[in-house]
Amino acid sequence: MGSSANVDAGDRTTNCDGVSVDKGVDFANYFCTYGFLYHQKKMLCDRVRMDAYFNAIFDNKEHFHGKTVLDVGTGSGILAIWSAQAGAKKVYAVEATKMSEHARELVKANNLQDVVEVIEVDVIISEWMGYFLLRESMFDSVICARDRWLKPTGVMYPSHARMWVAPIRSGLGDKNMSDYESTMNDWHGFLDETKTYYGVDMSVLTKPFCEEQRKYYLQTSLWNNLHPHQIIGTPATIKEIDCLTVSINEILNVTANFSSWITVEKTRLCGFAGWFDVHFRGSRENPARHEIELTTAPSIDNGTHWGQQVFLLHPLRVSEGDNMIVSFSMNRSKENHRLMEVELGCEMKQSSGKMVGPITKKFYIE
Amino acid sequence: MGSSANVDAGDRTTNCDGVSVDKGVDFANYFCTYGFLYHQKKMLCDRVRMDAYFNAIFDNKEHFHGKTVLDVGTGSGILAIWSAQAGAKKVYAVEATKMSEHARELVKANNLQDVVEVIEVDVIISEWMGYFLLRESMFDSVICARDRWLKPTGVMYPSHARMWVAPIRSGLGDKNMSDYESTMNDWHGFLDETKTYYGVDMSVLTKPFCEEQRKYYLQTSLWNNLHPHQIIGTPATIKEIDCLTVSINEILNVTANFSSWITVEKTRLCGFAGWFDVHFRGSRENPARHEIELTTAPSIDNGTHWGQQVFLLHPLRVSEGDNMIVSFSMNRSKENHRLMEVELGCEMKQSSGKMVGPITKKFYIE
Numbered sequence: 001m002g003s004s005a006n007v008d009a010g011d012r013t014t015n016c017d018g019v020s021v022d023k024g025v026d027f028a029n030y031f032c033t034y035g036f037l038y039h040q041k042k043m044l045c046d047r048v049r050m051d052a053y054f055n056a057i058f059d060n061k062e063h064f065h066g067k068t069v070l071d072v073g074t075g076s077g078i079l080a081i082w083s084a085q086a087g088a089k090k091v092y093a094v095e096a097t098k099m100s101e102h103a104r105e106l107v108k109a110n111n112l113q114d115v116v117e118v119i120e121v122d123v124i125i126s127e128w129m130g131y132f133l134l135r136e137s138m139f140d141s142v143i144c145a146r147d148r149w150l151k152p153t154g155v156m157y158p159s160h161a162r163m164w165v166a167p168i169r170s171g172l173g174d175k176n177m178s179d180y181e182s183t184m185n186d187w188h189g190f191l192d193e194t195k196t197y198y199g200v201d202m203s204v205l206t207k208p209f210c211e212e213q214r215k216y217y218l219q220t221s222l223w224n225n226l227h228p229h230q231i232i233g234t235p236a237t238i239k240e241i242d243c244l245t246v247s248i249n250e251i252l253n254v255t256a257n258f259s260s261w262i263t264v265e266k267t268r269l270c271g272f273a274g275w276f277d278v279h280f281r282g283s284r285e286n287p288a289r290h291e292i293e294l295t296t297a298p299s300i301d302n303g304t305h306w307g308q309q310v311f312l313l314h315p316l317r318v319s320e321g322d323n324m325i326v327s328f329s330m331n332r333s334k335e336n337h338r339l340m341e342v343e344l345g346c347e348m349k350q351s352s353g354k355m356v357g358p359i360t361k362k363f364y365i366e
Numbered sequence: 367m368g369s370s371a372n373v374d375a376g377d378r379t380t381n382c383d384g385v386s387v388d389k390g391v392d393f394a395n396y397f398c399t400y401g402f403l404y405h406q407k408k409m410l411c412d413r414v415r416m417d418a419y420f421n422a423i424f425d426n427k428e429h430f431h432g433k434t435v436l437d438v439g440t441g442s443g444i445l446a447i448w449s450a451q452a453g454a455k456k457v458y459a460v461e462a463t464k465m466s467e468h469a470r471e472l473v474k475a476n477n478l479q480d481v482v483e484v485i486e487v488d489v490i491i492s493e494w495m496g497y498f499l500l501r502e503s504m505f506d507s508v509i510c511a512r513d514r515w516l517k518p519t520g521v522m523y524p525s526h527a528r529m530w531v532a533p534i535r536s537g538l539g540d541k542n543m544s545d546y547e548s549t550m551n552d553w554h555g556f557l558d559e560t561k562t563y564y565g566v567d568m569s570v571l572t573k574p575f576c577e578e579q580r581k582y583y584l585q586t587s588l589w590n591n592l593h594p595h596q597i598i599g600t601p602a603t604i605k606e607i608d609c610l611t612v613s614i615n616e617i618l619n620v621t622a623n624f625s626s627w628i629t630v631e632k633t634r635l636c637g638f639a640g641w642f643d644v645h646f647r648g649s650r651e652n653p654a655r656h657e658i659e660l661t662t663a664p665s666i667d668n669g670t671h672w673g674q675q676v677f678l679l680h681p682l683r684v685s686e687g688d689n690m691i692v693s694f695s696m697n698r699s700k701e702n703h704r705l706m707e708v709e710l711g712c713e714m715k716q717s718s719g720k721m722v723g724p725i726t727k728k729f730y731i732e
Contacts, residue, residue, distance in 0.1 A: 048660065053523075057491075059658065060655050063488075063654065072511050079491050126445070278418075304415055
């Protein structure tokens with residue numbers, strides 16, 4: 001490739017604007033350059049480029065003969081045509097600009113229409129949602145496919161997604177705390193024995209062991225299908241995603257500050273639950289006739305395999321009318337981009353006027 | 367989706383390892399879960415999930431009738447089959463795990479093999495390279511396609527890429543500096559006139575105008591096809607990419623520290639040039655019979671439309687045997703992920719023993 005927006009030593013009029021990454025603008029800025037035959041010709045006339053690909057393909061026909069080939073961003077279709085001429089069984093040639101029409105004509109004129117298929121997609125359907133929507137980071141692949149495959153008039157199934165957080169009560173924390181305490185008691189017994197029987201003092205490892213176990217028992221979010229009665233306050237939407245326009249950058253981090261009111265008389269705030277819903281609405285130009293919702297919210301009869309993610313805090317007595325200010329921030333784990341790290345902060349203004357907190361805690365969605 | 371590595375409130379044995387993002391490991395950890403029918407069944411039994419997609423498709427048949435549909439990560443193939451049953455002209459169902467074989471059988475058993483095509487790709491061919499290799503960030507799409515489309519035994523065309531930097535001499539800097547000076551002189555005339563004729567003092571804008579023009583004239587890298595004689599020192603490889611295994615994370619930033627020796631007697635160091643080459647080598651298991659190289663290095667007869675990117679510094683007298691320690695760091699622009707920002711540092715140890723620098727400068731690849 002090598003589009004012409006770069007500053008040429010001789011011609012400085014084509015400098016790029018450096019606007020933010022808006023899908024429409026990005027498409028206009030980036031892809032439209034490749035929509036002109038003039039620009040395609042410039043690349044097709046680059047003899048070094050052409051010879052390299054030509055020789056790479058025809059000197060290595062065994063890589064192509066009888067094989068399925070994908071040409072990502074085919075442009076004029078030249079690489080797809082060569083692949084077919086080298087004996088490919090099938091070539092999928094993908095192109096996001098209207099150059100796809102020229103590519104299709106070129107394929108036909110070279111009598112390769114049975115082998116080369118120029119792909120433009122009307123609908124992308126995918127079930128990409130992980131726990132709490134974004135775990136697994138599979139949506140990245142869908143975004144990439146959308147940007148390269150989907151026609152400008154195309155639709156996404158689902159078209160919209162939302163993430164929710166709400167305060168909950170739950171007995172899960174008690175079990176976890178007792179498991180954690182029992183593990184730490186066991187560790188202290190182990191230390192004594194190792195000292196007595198083997199003469200080695202391992203107490204220097206207490207702190208890292210404690211941290212490791214705390215992370216495992218107390219800081220890892222839990223999968224659970226909660227009963228709706230366990231929701232004790234007003235849920236908040238912490239993220240709204242338009243699947244047709246969102247960029248990967250926009251889903252790397254989810255940050256929200258919200259307020260929630262306790263709606264249950266005299267109960268225990270044990271933590272928060274996170275879930276998602278997605279909607280099938282088509283696009284603005286091409287709306288769905290029947291809008292469908294898929295929700296993973298707590299439900300008596302309609303639990304899903306996604307359940308909810310539960311983030312446990314040290315329990316706190318609360319009552320109806322108490323108000324919480326919650327801060328939520330989720331990022332991908334640096335060690336494994338498919339897992340998530342969450343920072344949760346909570347400050348409580350009780351209806352009596354008394355302030356509690358702020359409490360902050362880090363969680364891992366593993 | 368919603369794979370089973372998450373910590374369940376009842377079963378804590380499936381905790382994930384949190385290893386670094388190695389393509390092979392990631393594939394093993396992530397995709398293999400979806401390679402089991404047991405896991406597919408779990409998702410196929412999630413009635414809320416199934417009903418939502420079923421109704422979304424069949425209540426909105428007009429989105430599918432006669433249309434081309436892409437199912438990203440088809441798994442068992444259920445969404446592709448429904449899309450076909452709702453009247454799609456063609457459904458491309460992509461699946462990276464061996465589940466693709468089951469999906470193909472399921473499609474055939476439902477007599478939809480003329481509409482649904484389950485895609486596994488043997489070769490991905492793409493001409494994705496931008497100026498200085500990574501400008502345009504189009505390689506992201508190729509990586510995504512590879513991760514979702516390419517068979518484990520598949521090959522990439524090209525298979526490898528390298529980025530190079532070398533010290534150069536060039537007359538481009540003189541013209542740019544004089545253009546910049548003339549622009550600033552013109553600005554001072556404009557200030558005087560605005561003050562005299564309109565009574566407004568605009569001198570507060572001098573600093574931002576100066577910064578804007580410095581960026582434009584002095585800090586933006588230039589496109590140029592250099593003559594090999596303009597290379598005045600040893601070139602260094604600053605990045606090597608294996609297209610079969612590299613992740614997007616690994617190309618977000620390019621950082622290198624290297625040493626270069628001046629190889630020309632008494633000349634001017636005017637800056638650095640960056641270029642790339644790519645190789646077509648197939649894969650380790652399936653190597654190319656003839657390895658082809660495409661290089662965009664300075665050349666008398668074989669210039670390319672990519673040329674080289676020139677980073678100009680304030681000129682410095684150098685001579686053969688002088689040694690430079692160069693630090694290079696390139697990141698995507700926060701404003702537009704297809705453009706790049708470069709930090710270049712250079713310290714010179716002259717053969718006389720005298721030290722010059724370090725000089726550091728920021729550049730924009732636009």
